[in-house]
Amino acid sequence: MEDWEHGGFGLYIHWPFCQAKCPYCDFNSHVVAQIDQNAWAEAYLSEIGRVGAETEGRVLRSVFFGGGTPSLMDPAVVDAILTKVRATWPMANDIEITLEANPTSVEAGRFAGYRDAGVNRVSMGIQALNDADLKALGRLHSADEAMRAFEIARDVFDRVSFDLIYARQGQSVADWTAELQRALDLAVDHLSLYQLTIEDGTAFGDRYAAGKLRDLPDDDAAADMYAATQEICEMAGFAGYEVSNHARAGCESIHNKIYWRYGDYAGIGPGAHGRLTLGGQRFATEAPRAPAGWLAQVRKTGNGDLSREALTPDEQFAEFLLMGMRLREGVDITRFPQLTSEKYVNKINGLVEIGMVTCESERLQLTPQGAPVLNAVLRTLLDD
Numbered sequence: 001m002e003d004w005e006h007g008g009f010g011l012y013i014h015w016p017f018c019q020a021k022c023p024y025c026d027f028n029s030h031v032v033a034q035i036d037q038n039a040w041a042e043a044y045l046s047e048i049g050r051v052g053a054e055t056e057g058r059v060l061r062s063v064f065f066g067g068g069t070p071s072l073m074d075p076a077v078v079d080a081i082l083t084k085v086r087a088t089w090p091m092a093n094d095i096e097i098t099l100e101a102n103p104t105s106v107e108a109g110r111f112a113g114y115r116d117a118g119v120n121r122v123s124m125g126i127q128a129l130n131d132a133d134l135k136a137l138g139r140l141h142s143a144d145e146a147m148r149a150f151e152i153a154r155d156v157f158d159r160v161s162f163d164l165i166y167a168r169q170g171q172s173v174a175d176w177t178a179e180l181q182r183a184l185d186l187a188v189d190h191l192s193l194y195q196l197t198i199e200d201g202t203a204f205g206d207r208y209a210a211g212k213l214r215d216l217p218d219d220d221a222a223a224d225m226y227a228a229t230q231e232i233c234e235m236a237g238f239a240g241y242e243v244s245n246h247a248r249a250g251c252e253s254i255h256n257k258i259y260w261r262y263g264d265y266a267g268i269g270p271g272a273h274g275r276l277t278l279g280g281q282r283f284a285t286e287a288p289r290a291p292a293g294w295l296a297q298v299r300k301t302g303n304g305d306l307s308r309e310a311l312t313p314d315e316q317f318a319e320f321l322l323m324g325m326r327l328r329e330g331v332d333i334t335r336f337p338q339l340t341s342e343k344y345v346n347k348i349n350g351l352v353e354i355g356m357v358t359c360e361s362e363r364l365q366l367t368p369q370g371a372p373v374l375n376a377v378l379r380t381l382l383d384d
Helices: 037-054 075-088 108-117 131-136 143-156 173-186 203-209 219-235 254-260 291-301 313-324 342-353 371-382
Strands: 009-015 060-067 091-101 121-127 159-166 190-195 239-242 245-247 264-268 273-278 281-286 307-310 357-360 363-366
Touching: 009 037, 009 254, 037 075, 037 264, 037 273, 037 291, 060 075, 060 254, 075 091, 075 108, 091 254, 108 143, 121 143, 131 143, 143 159, 159 173, 173 190, 173 219, 190 219, 219 239, 219 371, 254 264, 254 313, 264 281, 313 371, 342 357, 342 371, 363 371
Parallel strands: 009 060, 009 264, 060 091, 091 121, 121 159, 159 190
Antiparallel strands: 190 245, 239 245, 264 273, 273 281, 281 307, 357 363
């Protein structure tokens, strides 16, 4: 059994286009006037064929259309991609096929087309449930439009998730808990709840650096919001199975758990990253970020990768911890022998003594006290 099989094998398809660039977003997304959807379909099919030849026979657990705004894709393009996927890999009986959507691009007919193509789960970027905060976040939809889009999604798909951002400008703990309770009343089976982070290179990052992004909650208020989120979701039956993700039992995201369990995944599309174990060696893959550049490269060379680098054992160990410790289930310490060495046993015992982690039955897990300070726990484990 190769190590990646502990997590499984998935496919990520990156659609890089959006209707507008959100000021907090540091994803590889672009606004363009026109998109040649047929050309993009041909490139995706070519890349699926190339990666499929290298990973022949693997059982595919998930497909994830991310972006950008994949709900801007023609349903015929999604259908062509999934037809190629089915012809390339054997698929798990419970395969999860997710498509990200923004409320402004949701139409009942389009969603029915995605469902008919094989999509069985939708993840919606709602982000806030009131118009003032949606405007402040640079979103193009209103709260009413979000609810109408959510109703369409819920009518078409059995599995629907949506995202919210908290610790927004001017938001109090009481504001957030009231909004979260409303979200739980609406939710189908999964919620992604992210604390607003200010990233360099974004419009919010520039405003923050200039002292113009005011009224953000302080660290104590943000910590209180995180704690309230865990408690309220748990009581509603949406356990926090990962730092920012909550689901009903059995409804956790299969695709994201492949990442967090340090499985293998092929990344296809502009800026997409992947992790592939080939010939016993795990590789990190990365594609060019510029959409036109990626498309031209695939057409010219038949290979959409910018780089493919062999990961050293130490790099794999660090990634394993960085991803796996996000999960409530933690990590299996037997997968990487370093964790059973004297050096790491001493580090782990120190974290156990101060209540940050537990280490029982060969699993290293965060405690409720350790989860809010995950980064500090990881620094303790990984710093020499």
